[in-house]
Amino acid sequence: MNKSISASKSVETATEQLGRRNFFKKTAAYSVSALAAASVIAPVKVKAEDDPAIMEEQPWAVKWGQPVTYNLYGQPSAYESNVTRRTTELLSSGNMRASIAVTPLQDLSGIITPNGLFFNRHHGGTPDIDPNEHRLMIHGLVEKPLVLTMDQLKRYPNVSRIHFIECPANGGPEWRNPQFPSVQFAKGFMSCAEWTGVYIKDILKDLGLKPDAKWMLAEGGDSSHMGRTVPIDKVLDDAMIVWGQNGEALRPEQGYPIRLLVPGWEGNLCVKWLARLEFASEPYYCKEETAKYTALRKDGKAIQHFYANEVNSVITSPCPEKPWTDLKKGDTVEIEGLAWSGMGTIEGVDISLDGGKNWVEASLKGLVLNRAWTRFSFIHKYDGKPLFLSSRARDDAGYVQPSVKQERDAVGVEGVYHRNGWCSHMGN
């Protein structure tokens, strides 16, 4: 390691550097905890003189860095290379073209999922679509059916909205028991982004919806041609066709050049690579799909089909990927997580430290938005006892997360979809 100050450095920088060294010499055994007595930083004793990271020039500080022409489309630091989507054959029967890669919730901050980490679920692989050759056909029960190029579509005045997309199978593998020592696999079938596009109700002002139109079929232009029907009330409320994802074009995995966004409802309705919208008086009927998306109750009767993802929450710190291994009695720690509801806005989140016996109110931090992830936080002074953490969210539609036990009693354990019960990290 080259520890000398390089010749290219200005005199000022060299002087500052000396001043910094002297400061640390004077304060000798400097302790972070002493400076941050009232904060939540776990105490770390640092003797500055013995720490080369403080006292010596690092190799990156004594030579030129990369020019602006390097990496013209930016990438995360190489030191973050383990922060990726992940998948397992257990979720796909081995066919990675009809599979899912899940979001690393444990590595995210705030409520926005970076585009490269947005979960990715498809049934026929990610197509490589030339936007100049892609068309959107809108027809059926409209006065003026039409076909739009991408340029024509983007002439509609656009809106940007922050919403999560959640596969209704999120958490589904754990109906019976915990399966994954991983928050990424247990709850990462979802992500949240800022989407830009146009409300379908605004396009319909031009096209003229006929009064007997009760359903909208959306069909994808990928090899799976995935089709889903959406009730007209939801279409006219907040359904969008989007082309922007966190400030740039949709990623190919998210449906480039356009996808349907049905805020808060089952992710499968958000048809990617959107090619066709057809308005009809009857729902597009496919027996197999209807059966697939209907959960059975204990008595064997089917639960009626439902669309919205119910109020839910997950603790992301601590988590199996990032456990608190060096926690000591008296340490102050921040318990953090995400809450969301497909029916409205998160009103509050309770935390239990003892597996659901007692509850305390967490605080909501940052933006609290309709049908978006909401980050919650609870500052805890650790008392040395084992922590059995649970979170329980409630929304402004009046729903409170049930316990896993309540949910199992109502639905049984054979479900796959819409699992939103809370449990402690011990899985009960």
Ligand SMILES: Nc1nc2c(c(=O)[nH]1)N[C@H]1C(S)=C(S)[C@@H](COP(=O)(O)O)O[C@H]1N2
């Ligand atoms: N055309 C098309 N759209 C699709 C799918 C698909 O396979 N093809 N998968 C759906 C499913 S099941 C989900 S959960 C969401 C996932 O969106 P994402 O991959 O952007 O996370 O897309 C939906 N839209």
Ligand SMILES: [Mo]
């Ligand atoms: Mo899904």
